[in-house]
Structure formats: C-alpha cells, structure tokens
Amino acid sequence: MILELDCGNSFIKWRVLDRQSAVVGGGVVGSTEELLVGLDKVSGLTLRAARMVSVRSDDETSALANLLFERFAVTTLRARPAEVIEGVTNGYDDYQRLGLDRWLAIVAAYRLAGKACLVLDLGTAVTSDFVAADGAHLGGFICPGVPLMRNQLRTHTRRIRYDDDAAERALHDLTPGRSTVEAVERGCSLMLRGFVQTQLELAREYWGESFEVFLTGGDAGSVEEILPAARVMPDLIFIGLAIACPLP
Ligand SMILES: Nc1ncnc2c1ncn2[C@@H]1O[C@H](COP(=O)(O)OP(=O)(O)O)[C@@H](O)[C@H]1O
Ligand SMILES: CC(C)(COP(=O)(O)O)[C@@H](O)C(=O)NCCC(=O)O
Numbered sequence: 001m002i003l004e005l006d007c008g009n010s011f012i013k014w015r016v017l018d019r020q021s022a023v024v025g026g027g028v029v030g031s032t033e034e035l036l037v038g039l040d041k042v043s044g045l046t047l048r049a050a051r052m053v054s055v056r057s058d059d060e061t062s063a064l065a066n067l068l069f070e071r072f073a074v075t076t077l078r079a080r081p082a083e084v085i086e087g088v089t090n091g092y093d094d095y096q097r098l099g100l101d102r103w104l105a106i107v108a109a110y111r112l113a114g115k116a117c118l119v120l121d122l123g124t125a126v127t128s129d130f131v132a133a134d135g136a137h138l139g140g141f142i143c144p145g146v147p148l149m150r151n152q153l154r155t156h157t158r159r160i161r162y163d164d165d166a167a168e169r170a171l172h173d174l175t176p177g178r179s180t181v182e183a184v185e186r187g188c189s190l191m192l193r194g195f196v197q198t199q200l201e202l203a204r205e206y207w208g209e210s211f212e213v214f215l216t217g218g219d220a221g222s223v224e225e226i227l228p229a230a231r232v233m234p235d236l237i238f239i240g241l242a243i244a245c246p247l248p
C-alpha cells in the first residue's frame with residue numbers, strides 16, 4: 001500500500017492506495033495525531049511507500065516524515081520544486097518559490113486537459129494559475145480564502161461577532177445582508193465569486209474558449225455553481241503528486 005499526503009496550511013489530506021491503485025482509506029485532518037488515528041483505522045495497513053507534498057515549513061514537514069518512518073518504517077518521498085515536469089514549465093522568476101501544491105495541481109491539470117488550463121485552488125488561500133496550450137505556466141494570483149477573510153474582519157473590528165453556526169445559513173441567497181452575519185458571509189462570498197469571474201475573463205482573453213477550468217481545494221463547492229463547465233477534482237494534487245514522485 002502507498003500513503004499519499006497533501007499538507008496544506010490548515011489541513012492534511014491523506015489517502016492510502018492498494019496494489020491496484022484503488023483508494024482504500026483517506027481523510028482530511030487537522031493534526032498529525034488525527035492522521036495517525038485515521039491510519040490506524042485502515043484495515044490491513046502495510047505501507048511499502050509514502051509520498052508527500054507540503055506547503056508547511058521544512059521543520060514541520062520533516063517532523064511528519066520522521067514520524068511516519070518511526071511508526072511505519074517507511075521513507076516518505078517529498079515533492080520538490082522543479083523547472084519542468086512533463087512539458088509544463090514553471091513560470092515563476094524563481095521556480096523554487098512557487099507553492100508546491102500549485103505546481104502539482106497545474107502539472108496534473110495539463111496532463112488531463114492536454115490544452116490551456118486555468119487551475120483554481122480554494123483552500124486557506126485561494127490561488128489561480130494559468131497554463132498555456134504549450135505547457136508554459138504564465139503565473140497566477142493568490143488571495144485570502146473565505147475563512148481568512150472572515151477571521152480578519154473579526155480580528156480587526158470590535159463589533160463583527162457572530163456564531164459559526166449562523167454562517168452557513170446566511171448563504172442561502174446573496175441579497176444585501178440584513179444582519180452582521182449575512183453582510184459578512186455574503187460579502188466574502190461575493191468577493192470570492194468576483195475573483196473567480198475575473199480569472200475566467202482573463203483566461204478568455206488569452207485563449208478564447210479553448211481552455212479547461214479545474215477546481216480543487218476544500219472550498220471548491222462554494223463556487224461550483226458559477227463554473228458549470230469546470231472539472232471539480234478534489235484529488236488533483238494527488239494526481240500531480242504521483243506524476244512528480246513516481247514509485248518503483
Ligand atoms: N472535511 C473537511 N475538513 C475540513 N475542512 C473542510 C472539509 N471539507 C471542506 N472543508 C473546507 O476546506 C477549507 C480548507 O481547504 P483545504 O484545501 O484543505 O486547505 P489547505 O490546503 O490550505 O489546508 C476549509 O476552510 C473548510 O471550509
Ligand atoms: C499560496 C499557498 C499559501 C496556498 O496554500 P494553501 O491554501 O493550499 O494552504 C501556498 O501555495 C504557498 O505557500 N505558496 C508559496 C508562495 C507562492 O506560491 O508564491
């Protein structure tokens with residue numbers, strides 16, 4: 001069995017593949033303790049390999065790899081920055097600075113699409129990346145995700161206070177809010193939609209209609225309805241991870 005890990009800033013996404021590459025376990029966890037609990041529940045777990053992509057600090061990433069070695073006697077292969085993989089050219093001035101999650105997502109998207117693509121990843125941060133038909137990564141944009149926007153408002157104001165429970169209920173429509181929770185939740189949601197629309201417009205300017213949109217990240221569902229043609233792929237980064245870190 002193979003363990004795959006995608007360590008984002010807020011959550012660790014993990015899954016276990018069997019010999020036939022079927023997914024036999026997985027989850028989204030907030031800590032390494034929870035990860036170990038999840039792994040304990042995979043029946044007949046015997047790991048022959050592990051691979052990981054992380055946007056966390058080197059110390060935190062190495063600590064997790066060490067823990068997996070102690071616990072399962074498995075060496076974790078880590079995705080590293082690269083200038084080119086499978087015809088995709090990293091577009092950053094310094095290719096090592098591009099977030100590895102973004103890099104793997106665009107490598108996967110380009111392999112799946114075989115043409116120009118716009119990749120949107122809605123996690124702690126919201127990112128967009130543009131890959132041209134010839135595989136050239138043109139760069140992208142980073143902005144705060146909805147939980148960050150919401151928390152910044154709460155942290156830096158005196159009177160924006162409301163229950164998380166009320167947040168979801170406030171989003172049943174996007175008319176002007178008549179309470180703090182509605183005003184903030186709908187406002188942040190509209191900012192996110194505006195961002196996404198702008199990315200689409202830019203992609204159309206570049207490529208007309210000949211491009212594909214890929215949507216991933218824990219909050220992908222919040223813009224799915226305004227992107228009916230998008231391919232919603234929760235496992236996009238794992239697909240890229242398999243390409244970047246092949247196992248014998
Ligand atoms: N099962 C889940 N556990 C935690 N967060 C989830 C889950 N499903 C969706 N989410 C949403 O996903 C967001 C985090 O997305 P994710 O892509 O995991 O972020 P990151 O990669 O930055 O850690 C959270 O803000 C939350 O709203
Ligand atoms: C932009 C990110 C913070 C996104 O992280 P995530 O929301 O997936 O946790 C991450 O890709 C990152 O740390 N990138 C390095 C900076 C850059 O890509 O320019």
Ligand SMILES: [K+]
Pocket residue numbers: 121122123124125126127217
């Ligand atoms: K992200």
